[in-house]
Amino acid sequence: MSDFLEQRIKRIVVGVTGASGSIYGWRLLEKLQEQPHIETHLIITRSGERTAFLEMGKTASDFRNLATYHYPVEDIGSRLASGSAVLDGMIVVPCSIHSMSAIAAGISSNLLIRAADVMLKERRRLILMVRETPLHLGHLRTMTALAEMGAIIAPPVPAFYHRPQTAADIVEHSVDRALDLLGIPAPDTKRWEGKP
Numbered sequence: 512m513s514d515f516l517e518q519r520i521k522r523i524v525v526g527v528t529g530a531s532g533s534i535y536g537w538r539l540l541e542k543l544q545e546q547p548h549i550e551t552h553l554i555i556t557r558s559g560e561r562t563a564f565l566e567m568g569k570t571a572s573d574f575r576n577l578a579t580y581h582y583p584v585e586d587i588g589s590r591l592a593s594g595s596a597v598l599d600g601m602i603v604v605p606c607s608i609h610s611m612s613a614i615a616a617g618i619s620s621n622l623l624i625r626a627a628d629v630m631l632k633e634r635r636r637l638i639l640m641v642r643e644t645p646l647h648l649g650h651l652r653t654m655t656a657l658a659e660m661g662a663i664i665a666p667p668v669p670a671f672y673h674r675p676q677t678a679a680d681i682v683e684h685s686v687d688r689a690l691d692l693l694g695i696p697a698p699d700t701k702r703w704e705g706k707p
């Protein structure tokens with residue numbers, strides 16, 4: 512039985528929005544692609560495409576090549592828009608304040624927001640890697656409301672106890688923590704083993 516559970520394909524929706532930090536979404540998709548038994552379902556917003564190109568010179572098509580399946584953000588008739596789709600969770604990485612606020616308000620005006628709403632209503636895992644600073648009270652209240660609804664707010668805040676040497680090390684750490692939250696730990700995750 513445990514073998515069966517370990518082998519079962521996990522279906523994860525990955526949303527990429529127009530917040531800064533497209534590299535987090537890119538690296539997460541790369542790491543999920545390396546893992547067996549994972550299916551990724553990618554939705555990238557128009558602003559997400561724009562920011563990714565500005566920050567990384569990567570196109571939407573480059574991102575789509577890393578995913579198992581991809582969907583136009585306007586395709587509100589997609590299978591991801593329905594609670595009947597068998598999906599294990601969703602991560603929005605990076606998550607803009609715009610998308611976060613729409614998710615909190617249940618304004619399902621595009622497929623990414625609807626798919627996140629479905630996760631909440633079906634009581635499935637929803638992780639939002641919200642990237643903005645500083646945060647005003649409205650942002651903080653929205654995050655509180657989402658946490659009360661069951662979402663996990665996981666901003667990509669760097670840690671330094673693992674002594675990162677490069678920006679890539681910092682990105683890797685946040686992505687590995689997000690994979691832990693999805694229940695799909697990366698085999699090479701560096702972990703704090705206690706006091707040296």
Ligand SMILES: Cc1cc2nc3c(=O)[nH]c(=O)nc-3n(C[C@H](O)[C@H](O)[C@H](O)COP(=O)(O)O)c2cc1C
Nearest residue numbers: 528529530531556558559562607608609610642643
């Ligand atoms: C280069 C660039 C960086 C941005 N960084 C952020 C950010 O860190 N956080 C944020 O909430 N919005 C950021 N924005 C603004 C969002 O892209 C904008 O609010 C957009 O409407 C979000 O739409 P979406 O949620 O559909 O992707 C940035 C925009 C650009 C062009």
